[in-house]
Amino acid sequence: MTEPVWAATLLWAAILVYAVGASFDFGSGFWGWWESRRGHRQGQWVAERYVSPLWEVTNVFLVLIPVALIGFFPAAAYAYGVLLLVPGSLILILLAIRGTFLVYGHTSQAQRRRTEVIAAWTGLLIPALLVLVLPVSQGLGVRGAPDRWRLDLAGLLFEPATYGFLGFGLTSELFLSALLLADFARVTGASSAYRRYRRRALILGPIMFALAAGVWALLPPSQIWMQTRLLQNWPWFAASFACFLGVGLCLRANSAAPPAPPGPQQPVAGGVSTKSPQKSPGPTPSGAIQGPLASWKNPTRWAVILAVFQYAFAHWGYGRAHLPYLLAPFLSVDSAFTDPAMFRTLLVVLLIGLAVFFPVFVWFWRFFMEDRNPATPPAGDGQAALDSPQD
Amino acid sequence: MSHLVWARVLMAVSLGFHIVFATFGVGVPLMIALAEGAALFRRDRAYALLAQRWTRGFVVLLAAGVVSGTIVAVQLTLLWPRFMELVGQVISTPFLIEVFAFFLEAIFTAVYVYAGERISARGRLVAALLVTVVAGASAVLITDVNAFMNTPAGYDLAGNRLIHVRPWEAMLNPSFPTMVFHVLVTAYMTVAFVFASIAAWNLLSVRIPSGAAAYHRKAMMLCLSVGGVMTVLTAISGDLAGKFLAAHQPIKLAAAEGLFYTQTHAPLVIGGWPDPSGRHIVGGLALPGWLSWLATGRFGGTVQGLLDFPPDQWPPLYVHFLFDAMVAVGVWTLIVTVAAGVAALRRRKRPSGLPGWLLGLVVSCGPLSVLGIELGWVFDEIGRQPWTVTGLLRTADAVTPTPGVPWIAALFIALYAVLAWGTVAVLRAYFRRHPLVLDRENSGVPARRPDEELWLP
Ligand code: HDD
Ligand code: HEM
Ligand code: HEM
Numbered sequence: 039m040t041e042p043v044w045a046a047t048l049l050w051a052a053i054l055v056y057a058v059g060a061s062f063d064f065g066s067g068f069w070g071w072w073e074s075r076r077g078h079r080q081g082q083w084v085a086e087r088y089v090s091p092l093w094e095v096t097n098v099f100l101v102l103i104p105v106a107l108i109g110f111f112p113a114a115a116y117a118y119g120v121l122l123l124v125p126g127s128l129i130l131i132l133l134a135i136r137g138t139f140l141v142y143g144h145t146s147q148a149q150r151r152r153t154e155v156i157a158a159w160t161g162l163l164i165p166a167l168l169v170l171v172l173p174v175s176q177g178l179g180v181r182g183a184p185d186r187w188r189l190d191l192a193g194l195l196f197e198p199a200t201y202g203f204l205g206f207g208l209t210s211e212l213f214l215s216a217l218l219l220a221d222f223a224r225v226t227g228a229s230s231a232y233r234r235y236r237r238r239a240l241i242l243g244p245i246m247f248a249l250a251a252g253v254w255a256l257l258p259p260s261q262i263w264m265q266t267r268l269l270q271n272w273p274w275f276a277a278s279f280a281c282f283l284g285v286g287l288c289l290r291a292n293s294a295a296p297p298a299p300p301g302p303q304q305p306v307a308g309g310v311s312t313k314s315p316q317k318s319p320g321p322t323p324s325g326a327i328q329g330p331l332a333s334w335k336n337p338t339r340w341a342v343i344l345a346v347f348q349y350a351f352a353h354w355g356y357g358r359a360h361l362p363y364l365l366a367p368f369l370s371v372d373s374a375f376t377d378p379a380m381f382r383t384l385l386v387v388l389l390i391g392l393a394v395f396f397p398v399f400v401w402f403w404r405f406f407m408e409d410r411n412p413a414t415p416p417a418g419d420g421q422a423a424l425d426s427p428q429d
Numbered sequence: 430m431s432h433l434v435w436a437r438v439l440m441a442v443s444l445g446f447h448i449v450f451a452t453f454g455v456g457v458p459l460m461i462a463l464a465e466g467a468a469l470f471r472r473d474r475a476y477a478l479l480a481q482r483w484t485r486g487f488v489v490l491l492a493a494g495v496v497s498g499t500i501v502a503v504q505l506t507l508l509w510p511r512f513m514e515l516v517g518q519v520i521s522t523p524f525l526i527e528v529f530a531f532f533l534e535a536i537f538t539a540v541y542v543y544a545g546e547r548i549s550a551r552g553r554l555v556a557a558l559l560v561t562v563v564a565g566a567s568a569v570l571i572t573d574v575n576a577f578m579n580t581p582a583g584y585d586l587a588g589n590r591l592i593h594v595r596p597w598e599a600m601l602n603p604s605f606p607t608m609v610f611h612v613l614v615t616a617y618m619t620v621a622f623v624f625a626s627i628a629a630w631n632l633l634s635v636r637i638p639s640g641a642a643a644y645h646r647k648a649m650m651l652c653l654s655v656g657g658v659m660t661v662l663t664a665i666s667g668d669l670a671g672k673f674l675a676a677h678q679p680i681k682l683a684a685a686e687g688l689f690y691t692q693t694h695a696p697l698v699i700g701g702w703p704d705p706s707g708r709h710i711v712g713g714l715a716l717p718g719w720l721s722w723l724a725t726g727r728f729g730g731t732v733q734g735l736l737d738f739p740p741d742q743w744p745p746l747y748v749h750f751l752f753d754a755m756v757a758v759g760v761w762t763l764i765v766t767v768a769a770g771v772a773a774l775r776r777r778k779r780p781s782g783l784p785g786w787l788l789g790l791v792v793s794c795g796p797l798s799v800l801g802i803e804l805g806w807v808f809d810e811i812g813r814q815p816w817t818v819t820g821l822l823r824t825a826d827a828v829t830p831t832p833g834v835p836w837i838a839a840l841f842i843a844l845y846a847v848l849a850w851g852t853v854a855v856l857r858a859y860f861r862r863h864p865l866v867l868d869r870e871n872s873g874v875p876a877r878r879p880d881e882e883l884w885l886p
Contacts, residue, residue, distance in 0.1 A: 108513050119508075138496055138852070379593075379594045
């Protein structure tokens, strides 16, 4: 691989991490509100527990993406800066409202209700605006010539494919976060919330996949090159689809009954200790996933992991189809590449930074996420209070 | 107003908003660490309580700091795409390092704020010190980019293109050391004075229980000592910055001082009105020879005047007031701290503390320091005009060609109004509902509820 392609791969990785992290974060905000409006305190509690710790780390990834773009591909930073002035500014404003009101809500109870509504709406609007970058990066709505670019917003919004991207982005956000919240509910023993989140993931998954295919079909004639390239990369999408089916199977496997309320120090089936002390082995599934998987970890956890792989494969296939363009068909990774000396310096910084960051982060995660004080979910709706998990 | 003017206004408002919270982000961890240290080594629980209450405020301010920082980071690319394209080629290293500093800051802050009883008092002190170091690092790094804008380095020019890029040399550009020194100490000074102001304000309120008075007095004296040291360092670093300007950005110094003719024994004029057509400064208090001394260290030193440069490269001449006002803040805070120090020494025997009028003066120092930060930055940025990157990129060429900036500026200004209001309202509500409680058994021990939600700011 050439240096520009390496740089593009790093950028790709940052985008993947942000896309998944932001889906969890924004989607949880939405589900928290959804549950709270229906009086499902337990589901709301699960969602809230999840939005909070992730917010700032996700935000730093959001900062990392423009920083990487500026450092690796300055010419592309110029192009996107010019094109995205309006949508970018709107995203910033919504992000600011969301970030501050989440903190206000946690500091002062008076703001609680408003916070929920804001988290829900910004949780849908921000991803919708972010997703717009995809069609733009394929050249949809881009007018003018290099250095005299402008974004034809109206043109972009009249394009059916844009709505394909929007629908796909939003459903995948809600799908991913529902899946993650289901797993989280299971771990904390919030069984009624678990059932609801699991059902949502099952419903949203196929819709999302249909929309993903729809995006391909809706691409306008000017994008035939993209359609062809996507087809050429079919093995990656096939792998993605396989993971998707895996998600479905895992969820089915865990369907029979709500997870058993975790008892104190309940040993995990198979005796392999898991990281979370509160994990329940789950009900005995009737499906084929029994055996090694169930003895290692719960199928719902696997569903989450497979979903992340599903995205990674699809994202990789899409990225390959998109190459060599950063802004098709105007800017390629080669023409936008930074000075090679700059690239090597950034690479060194990145490696040192990750080497410092990872151990600290792992330590931090264990400190907070796995060794934290017992937390009791509120009782499920209408059902008896669960035992509080002990550790 | 034109497109360009709106873009500049929007950038100035965004940065002016962010810098307030950024300054707290840099300075509050230091104060918390000092309070934790005092609690630990003096075995005085009042300081532990102080650290805890400062931390509560810090979490809210941090949120506004993070979102406004995210805004400026992205907005630089949206409003000044040519600038960021150039940054990407030469000086993006500090930005990338800064991302890691942010990560670490988030993590250490969470550990300090939420680990509760799971770490010892010593562990908390270490965590607070780590936050201080990483927050200081993020300030150093971003200031480095600004230093590069003032005195770019680390590349060769081939026509319009940058070649032979040397990223480390760009990072260690000439104004980096003086600028970083000055920015850090002014941040510490500002936060110390803001906290001193709050304590003095509380001491001035009429019916204050005596236990609380002792608490506020301790807080105020701690803050005033830090503030005093930092003010002295501010003056020293400001002097170094002035000498640096004389050597590397003479036109900025000339504009700051309203000096038109290159001369030896140049006077330092305080106040007055620089008149470009008359080519002299109207009114003001002139101290003969002092500008030469400030700029070169000798009364006989030569200082370059504005007329050495083509007028289309002059910054707006009103930067003279900004500069004078900034220096005035430094002088004023120095006087007040010295007065407070003398009064405190003389009254050591009596517990009544400082006289009311002096407390009033202390109250003035906090807001004035924040003003000083703003003035200093606005001076620095406007003093660089018409350049965004001195000698390399003009502001007019850096700006985005995309229309719509006035609308966007209006939206952002409304946003900042909401955020400012929300932050103040939440802080007030929080401290009203959590008044100072001294008589509880565990008064000094930070009462972090174990079931408290994990909440990264
Ligand atoms: C509380 C805030 C504060 C106070 C009291 C002072 N400054 Fe300052 N000054 C700043 C806050 C600041 C700043 C915000 O931190 C700046 C803006 C950019 C920078 O590098 O620091 C600055 C810039 C700045 C510069 C321009 C550097 C440049 O553009 O490269 C000079 C020459 C001075 N200062 C000099 C002084 C002197 C002689 C002071 C007398 C005591 C002083 N400052 C007090
Ligand atoms: C010299 C002026 C500046 C100083 C001292 C400073 C310092 C800081 C500090 C200490 C924080 C941490 C948040 C807090 O504690 O409040 C912060 C946040 C941030 N700053 Fe600034 N900053 C400055 C200017 C800028 C500029 C010009 C940019 C844009 C390039 C920027 C980008 C950011 C970002 C992106 C964040 C949020 C980090 C996150 O997502 O966690 N800052 N700043
Ligand atoms: C945080 C404190 C800061 C404040 C209060 C501040 C203030 C300002 C002001 C008043 C302007 C408008 C100048 C004019 O056009 O007349 C400006 C412009 C600008 N600032 Fe700063 N600034 C700060 C820090 C920074 C930093 C750290 C950077 C670099 C990373 C930066 C980058 C810029 C850029 C690119 C512009 C637009 C181009 C220009 O006018 O030169 N600023 N800022």
